[in-house]
Structure formats: C-alpha cells, structure tokens
Amino acid sequence: MAPTAPKLTLKPGTAWSDAWRRCLAAAPEAFREDRVLNLWNGAWQADGHPLPATTPVDGTPIAGPPRLDSGTARAAVRAALDQHRAWRDAPLPERRARISAALDALADHRDLLALLLVWEIGKPWRLARADVDRAVDGVRWYADGIEPMLAGRTPLDGPVSNIASWNYPMSVLVHAMLVQALAGNAVIAKTPTDGGLACLTLACALIHREGIPVTLVSGSGGELSEALVRSPEIGCVSFVGGRDTGARVATAVADLGKRHILEQEGLNxxxxxxxxxxxxxxxxxxxxxxxxxxxxxxxxxxxxxxxxxxxxxxxxxxxxxxxxxxxxxxxxxxxxxxxxxxxxxxxxxxxxxxxxxxxxxxxxxxxxxxxxxxxxxxxxxxxxxxxxxxxxxxxxxxxxxxxxxxxxxxxxxxxxxxxxxxxxxxxxxxxxxxxxxxxxxxxxxxxxxxxxxxxxxxxxxxGKPRSRGDRDELFGGFGASWRGAFVGGELLVRAVTQGPEGERPPGNFPDYHLMPE
Known part of the structure; x- marks a missing residue:
C-alpha cells in the first residue's frame, strides 16, 4: 500500500491576519483595522469607498481598494504638482540620500512585503521575495550611477503618473516610481484593480516617511483616467497593462502630445x-x-x-x-x-x-x-x-x-x-x-x-529565453505591444527627464525607427 500523504497545514505566523497585524504595527499611519488609506497631498487620507476583496490563494477576505471619485483624484494630481515643484529643486545628493533610506526600509520589511504579495496576488514565496529584491537591488543600481545619466538633464514639468498591472507591484511599479523620483520627479501611482493594495500601501508608507513625494490612490480606470492621464499637470504617463486599456491611454496621450511609456501585452x-x-x-x-x-x-x-x-x-x-x-x-x-x-x-x-x-x-x-x-x-x-x-x-x-x-x-x-x-x-x-x-x-x-x-x-x-531587464539593458516592444519611450538603464532616466531642446527619447513612435539593441 502506498504511504499516505501528510496532511498539509498553513505555515504558522503566515496567515492573512498575521500579515495585517504586522502592517498595522509597521505603518499605523497608512492602515486601519478595517481598511487602508489613500496617500495624497503629503498625507494619508481616510477617503474613498473601500470595496470587499478576497485572496486568490484560498478565498480569505482581505483589504479592498478605497476607490476615489474623479474629483478627488483631480485634487490629488494638483497637489502632486505642488510637491513636484519643490522636489525637482532638491539637490541630487539629497534625493539620493532619501531614496537610499527608503530602500533600506524596504529591505528591512522584505519578508512582510513578500508575504503580502503571496496573499494578494498568489505569488509563491520564492518569487514574492525575488520581486521585492529586484525592486531594491535595481533602484540601488540607479542610485549608485545616477550622475552621468542626469548630466545635462532636468526633471519634467509635472509629476509622472503610473498605471500598472497587478503582477509585479514591487519590481516593476515601485522600482519605476523610485527611479522617477531619483530623477527629480514627484510620482503618482494608481493601485492595480486586481491586487497588490496592501503591499503597495506599506511600500509607499516607508517611502513617504523619507520625504519622497509619492501619491498612491485607488479607483477604477474609467473613473480616474481623466485625472491620471489627461490632467495638464501630468508630465508623463507610464502604463503597463492590456492592449484594450492601453489603446485608450495611447489615444489620450497622442491627442495631448504628452510624454508616455506604454507597455502592452503580446504573444511571446x-x-x-x-x-x-x-x-x-x-x-x-x-x-x-x-x-x-x-x-x-x-x-x-x-x-x-x-x-x-x-x-x-x-x-x-x-x-x-x-x-x-x-x-x-x-x-x-x-x-x-x-x-x-x-x-x-x-x-x-x-x-x-x-x-x-x-x-x-x-x-x-x-x-x-x-x-x-x-x-x-x-x-x-x-x-x-x-x-x-x-x-x-x-x-x-x-x-x-x-x-x-x-x-x-x-x-x-x-x-x-x-x-x-x-x-x-x-x-x-x-x-x-x-x-x-x-x-x-x-x-x-x-x-x-x-x-x-x-x-x-x-x-x-x-536558444534561450529573454527577460525584461531593468538595469543596463534597453527594453521596449514592436507593433501593438508598446507605445512611446523605451526604458532600461540610462533610457529609463531619459524617458522621465528633459534634455536638449527638441529631443525625444528613442521609442516606438509612429514616425521613429526602432533603435537596435
């Protein structure tokens, strides 16, 4: 007779209730017993309408997004412009010191951030920790070598608006936000509709404590897009998601002549x-x-x-x-x-x-x-x-x-x-x-x-797979898989800064030939 498989149990100390309790202790300014808060105008706001949510892991109820209306989102964008104007004048050594302190805090909370990713988006433990590590290590690479990347360049005229998919909250979204801030921009992010809310809230609480101008809001794309994409205060739109939504964003930024980075799906x-x-x-x-x-x-x-x-x-x-x-x-x-x-x-x-x-x-x-x-x-x-x-x-x-x-x-x-x-x-x-x-x-x-x-x-x-690459390797897309500026290494910094008059960063634009690797 074959041996009976052992009965499995939840690893002690890793329940959602344990993770939530740790969030309340780590960032009481951003978490309440029954919800998370939005971050805008330099403060955590108990606004929005929290929606119910469950984890994909086993159906346990978890924190849902506190969705804002369009008017509040507009107010958040206007406040981010004021933050941007102050931050862009901060000396680079100060910006780098604040970013480095935020990275240290993220590293200190690595396992809690990873545990939140497990519950919110179902990542296995190994991959959840890797997502946090890639964000921290990737931004350190930029912080260590940022001076030549910024030579002759200045921040944008307005904050960078980030709308990203749920699958890599740390190594894609938080990574991008911190590099954008290092380059002298205030940053705005919308929490992904499908997951990552608590992880991003904790990460932004740690970043905000270091005086870095970050805005984090929740809401439906249809309700918030007018503010986060079309607002005249926005200096650049960075989007990661599907082609249907990406096409609507692409139309909006093209009409406005706004700088953009739009990564969309493709069948690899x-x-x-x-x-x-x-x-x-x-x-x-x-x-x-x-x-x-x-x-x-x-x-x-x-x-x-x-x-x-x-x-x-x-x-x-x-x-x-x-x-x-x-x-x-x-x-x-x-x-x-x-x-x-x-x-x-x-x-x-x-x-x-x-x-x-x-x-x-x-x-x-x-x-x-x-x-x-x-x-x-x-x-x-x-x-x-x-x-x-x-x-x-x-x-x-x-x-x-x-x-x-x-x-x-x-x-x-x-x-x-x-x-x-x-x-x-x-x-x-x-x-x-x-x-x-x-x-x-x-x-x-x-x-x-x-x-x-x-x-x-x-x-x-x-004969081998290719990856996105976040440091010294160019990344972009062909056809409908990408619109706007390419990123990676120096080009990520160039995409969110201004250079010589008339310069446009390399990218997938209608009248721009793709730059070879």
Missing part, C-alpha cells in the same frame, strides 16, 4: 527550427511556467517544425509534468519552509474560469489537448477553496479564431503550432502584431540570425 513565441540540442531546451521549459506565465515576458506559444515534433514532445512533456502548483504557504510540518512551487493561483477565480472556458472552446473547435494537469496533484490545505487555480494545459494547433491562437493567455496554457516552412514559422511567431520577447532554437547560427530579423519581438533570444 519560441520557435523550433532545424534543431537538435534537446537537453538545452528542456532546461528552460519548466522555468517558463514561473508564476503561472502571469508575466509580460512569459512564453505561451511554441512554434515547432513538423518533422521535429516527436523529439520536441519527448523533451516538453516531462518538463511540463514536473511543474508544481498549490497553496504557497501549505506545509507538512510547522518547521518546514514554504513549498518550492512553480506557481499558485491565478489572480482571481474569474480569470481561472475565463481561461478554462477558452481551453474548452478551443478543444471543441479542433485543438488537440496534449497535456492537462490535475489539481489533485497540487499541494492544498484540506477543504480549501481552489477556484482560482488552473493546472498546466497544452494545446496543439488551437483554431485561428480562438484567443489562444493570437492573444496572450496570461495563465499556464501553452499552445503549440506545427509548421513546415520558414514563412509559416515566422507567421505563427508574429501572430499578435508585435511582442516584447521571443526566442528561436536553431542549430545553424547564420539561419537563426537571418530568421530573427523577421520576428516582430523587441528582444530575441537564440
């Missing part, structure tokens, strides 16, 4: 052509499932030469079957560390249902299911709510009318498309009219380089 693809090093590919496949592919540089599409399909499957299927999912804080013994998972839940049960329905529809219309994981194999607490969890799924040749054929699923669903010619390979890899990253595995380096020039992705890895 990995092509396999005339290839034989399967061991090397196998080492990468499981890693592509980190955080359930809920990230902008995930690879949910594999485009495979038909004659290599059997060898590809022999490599791919063992890797996907090894993926581990479950409750990020479920342990067999109280002394055990949090489990080593590839991913936990999706951002909410609605997203899980949407993705499950798309899979079912694609199969009904002809897609072939090559792999479907089972939640029964996951690590879960007895009787817990698993409605936000989706195990890995792999489909062969989803129909062209399916969203899984042409759009980013933002979840653990892979699609495989078989091709016979180079032209078909390129067409399948370019299905979404622009992507942020792509990869191509091909034994012939010359052929790989030639094909790479035809792939409409900003970063292309040859």
């Amino acid at each position: 693809a990995w092509g396999i052509w005339e290839y034989s090093d399967w061991d090397a590919l196998g080492r990468h496949i499981r890693k592509t499932f980190d955080y359930g592919k809920q990230r902008c540089t995930a690879y949910p599409r594999f485009v495979v030469q038909r004659s290599l399909f059997d060898a590809f499957l022999a490599t791919y299927l063992p890797a996907v079957r090894s993926v581990r999912i479950g409750h990020p804080l479920a342990v067999a013994s109280p002394d055990d560390p949090p489990p080593e998972l590839d991913f936990g839940p999706l951002i909410n049960a609605a997203k899980a249902k949407e993705l499950t329905d798309q899979v079912a529809e694609a199969i009904d219309r002809g897609a072939v299911p090559l792999h479907r994981g089972d939640l029964a194999d996951g690590l879960f607490l007895p009787g817990q709510d698993t409605s936000a969890y989706v195990p890995p799924v792999t489909l062969l040749n989803p129909p062209t009318g399916s969203p899984l054929h042409h759009a980013e699923p933002f979840g653990p669903v892979d699609s495989i498309v078989l091709v016979d010619t180079e032209a078909e390979l390129l067409a399948a890899m370019n299905a979404s009219n622009g992507a942020l990253v792509a990869s191509l595995s091909c034994d012939d380096e010359e052929a790989a380089g030639r094909l790479a020039t035809e792939i409409r992705a900003f970063k292309i890895g040859l």
